[in-house]
């Protein structure tokens with residue numbers, strides 16, 4: 001076989017993504033190398049997925065060990081890795097029951113279906129309204145993209161699932177006004193990731209909790225991006241002092257292997273009776289074996305504390321950079337989910353800045369047109385942070401210079 005080339009992408013793949021011109025072939029920790037052997041620092045972390053960086057030896061061992069034993073059985077048989085992971089998730093969180101699937105969208109799809117079904121079982125089919133928020137992101141299936149708060153992601157895909165309403169994020173007054181007994185669920189991210197790295201106000205999440213209780217609605221917390229240590233607690237709800245009815249987790253859970261889950265209390269889970277929902281690969285032994293190892297490592301106090309320390313380091317350096325070049329003002333988000341909000345003259349240019357960073361050898365993300373986002377490994381070494389920030393500064397200097405010209 002000949003060596004794969006970037007041009008093949010445009011020939012053979014559907015054009016819904018626009019990947020960088022280079023092709024990475026290897027990663028180790030927070031560094032990656034492309035086909036030419038050029039090295040990059042990874043502040044993108046596969047979009048908040050590579051929680052322990054690339055090729056973490058414990059994850060490689062968990063995966064290869066399981067790969068030599070049993071790959072797949074489907075859910076007609078229980079497997080040891082799925083049982084272990086479910087038990088671990090229950091022990092580490094508020095949850096009593098777990099549903100496994102393969103992606104964040106599927107976890108949210110399961111959560112939304114479960115909420116509708118729970119309302120149907122307990123209150124009747126008129127209780128079907130779902131409240132969601134502007135700029136939210138919950139995935140790309142038709143149900144989850146409809147719950148998401150970006151109209152352009154739904155455009156042209158109708159007819160869409162009904163009885164889903166969007167309210168302004170962090171607006172308790174609007175929430176109060178929209179709530180009624182026909183609401184079956186509220187779905188919300190503790191920190192809007194794709195929507196611009198905006199943390200919910202604690203009082204806002206607590207108001208959702210209170211209104212859900214008053215109206216017998218379920219609170220679904222989408223922790224696909226914020227979960228698994230990303231914000232400095234194992235799950236973000238633990239930092240907000242709010243316990244949801246259903247929580248979804250994906251992205252970092254498998255540290256790069258596709259595995260996701262919806263978690264709930266036992267009484268809620270009762271509504272997913274035999275045959276009501278399913279997934280062929282959900283609970284795949286390899287994904288579960290890797291996820292168990294990820295949770296073992298990330299749930300340790302040292303790793304979680306390290307997230308907060310790294311946050312401080314990033315924030316301090318980014319503030320200095322932002323001030324020096326007048327490029328960004330606000331640094332927002334929580335833990336190692338970091339958003340740098342571009343100042344007025346550079347608004348709409350986050351993508352150009354991301355490309356400039358790539359050229360200097362550091363991967364970053366964007367969240368909308370005017371926010372530079374970073375979601376590095378939770379255990380990124382000190383020297384990689386320093387080196388990555390140096391490269392980012394070079395990119396910023398070039399970028400600011402060329403924008404002036």
Ligand SMILES: *Cc1c(COP(=O)(O)O)cnc(C)c1O
Nearest residue numbers: 103104105137138139193224225
């Ligand atoms: C990424 C993301 C999803 C979708 O996850 P996929 O694995 O891409 O389906 C859902 N919710 C949030 C908050 C996300 O960040």
